[in-house]
Amino acid sequence: MLKTKEEIENIEITQLLEAVYQIYGYDFRQYARSTVKRRIKHRMEMNCISHITSLTEQIIHNPVTFNDFMFDLSITVTEMFRDPEFYIPYKKHIVPFLKTYSFSNVWHVGCATGEEVYSMAIFLSENQLLKKTTQYATDFNDHSLKILKDGIYPMGEFKKWQNNYLDSGGVLSLSEYIEGAHSAIQMKKELSENFVIANHNLVTDKNFAKMQLIICKNVLIYFSSELQNKVIELFFDALVPGGVLCLGKSESINFTPHQDKFKTLDRDARIFQKEWSDNVI
Ligand SMILES: C[S@@+](CC[C@H](N)C(=O)[O-])C[C@H]1O[C@@H](n2cnc3c(N)ncnc32)[C@H](O)[C@@H]1O
Incomplete structure (x- = not known):
């Protein structure tokens, strides 16, 4: 049976995170999927990319894109005396x-x-x-x-x-x-x-x-x-x-x-x- 769009996206995300781990040593494989997906979509928009696989390709061959993606996942929101x-x-x-x-x-x-x-x-x-x-x-x-x-x-x-x-x-x-x-x-x-x-x-x-x-x-x-x-x-x-x-x-x-x-x-x-x-x- 054919996979749904969401199932295919999930497979692509798994491949992207595995490539990041194998190539750059950063392990995001166990981050909450919802966060990872949001940040991937953000990076795709910023880089005008329509498929996750194309982002994976860019990340593999261009450390600058990896760096941007890493910063996307490092959500730095903070403040003095927060809470x-x-x-x-x-x-x-x-x-x-x-x-x-x-x-x-x-x-x-x-x-x-x-x-x-x-x-x-x-x-x-x-x-x-x-x-x-x-x-x-x-x-x-x-x-x-x-x-x-x-x-x-x-x-x-x-x-x-x-x-x-x-x-x-x-x-x-x-x-x-x-x-x-x-x-x-x-x-x-x-x-x-x-x-x-x-x-x-x-x-x-x-x-x-x-x-x-x-x-x-x-x-x-x-x-x-x-x-x-x-x-x-x-x-x-x-x-x-x-x-x-x-x-x-x-x-x-x-x-x-x-x-x-x-x-x-x-x-x-x-x-x-x-x-x-x-x-x-
Ligand atoms: C939302 S900020 C929290 C900052 C501060 N603790 C606060 O509560 O205001 C989350 C921070 O966790 C860091 N972070 C996420 N994954 C990490 C990891 N695997 N190892 C070290 N730091 C990580 C991010 O880079 C980011 O700076």
Whole structure:
């Protein structure tokens, strides 16, 4: 029997993702199909291509097209103090936990252009934790990591970010953390003194240090449930006993095979704590 248009498209998508993996080593095969399909359609429109197979051909023979496609799949939407209401439970659950350590590691996974990392640095600073914390910030998008490293952001966002900061429980003004703002915002250098910024692919790379806190927000939503499970296992291994995992608004470990290994500290703010017992497998 003849395949439907949708079935043929699915076969073409599988071939495209396999070619990307075989040739460039980036593994998008377990990303949520709906996201992949939307981004493929976007790239086809941009490159005036009518069939997925033609895009595959371009990607195989032209690394520039691959690069564009990779950036299409790296959805970098972010902001300072995103979901500001989350910071109130962060203060309740994370601050006392980190204060039990003389030094802590925090891992921002899929940090995009780094607004989340600077927000956490400000939060840590206001809770006297900044100097005793290393913040690892990773993403597979080098262009985004460069923006984080430079710490320069468009001025146009400032008013919204200032409101987010105040809604998060910030006690000063966001402008206290900025130097020389005209058309752009430059984050103060002391915030980033303990940043370790590195390219890391969550699908193919391994853990690199033990973490007291892992923040992975608005990344897992783009993954299939199998890939989400694999990544949560990676987080479980990276966390110290009692370590804390913060996910995004639409993400959870509940209803995954790993839910018994974590305690839910705040369901709404998506804060989970690895069980203290070493016996948890
Ligand atoms: C929507 S942004 C989230 C940014 C930030 N965490 C936040 O919540 O505002 C998703 C980020 O995940 C990154 N990402 C997607 N797949 C990844 C992977 N396999 N490894 C590392 N980063 C990935 C993207 O490059 C993008 O920067």
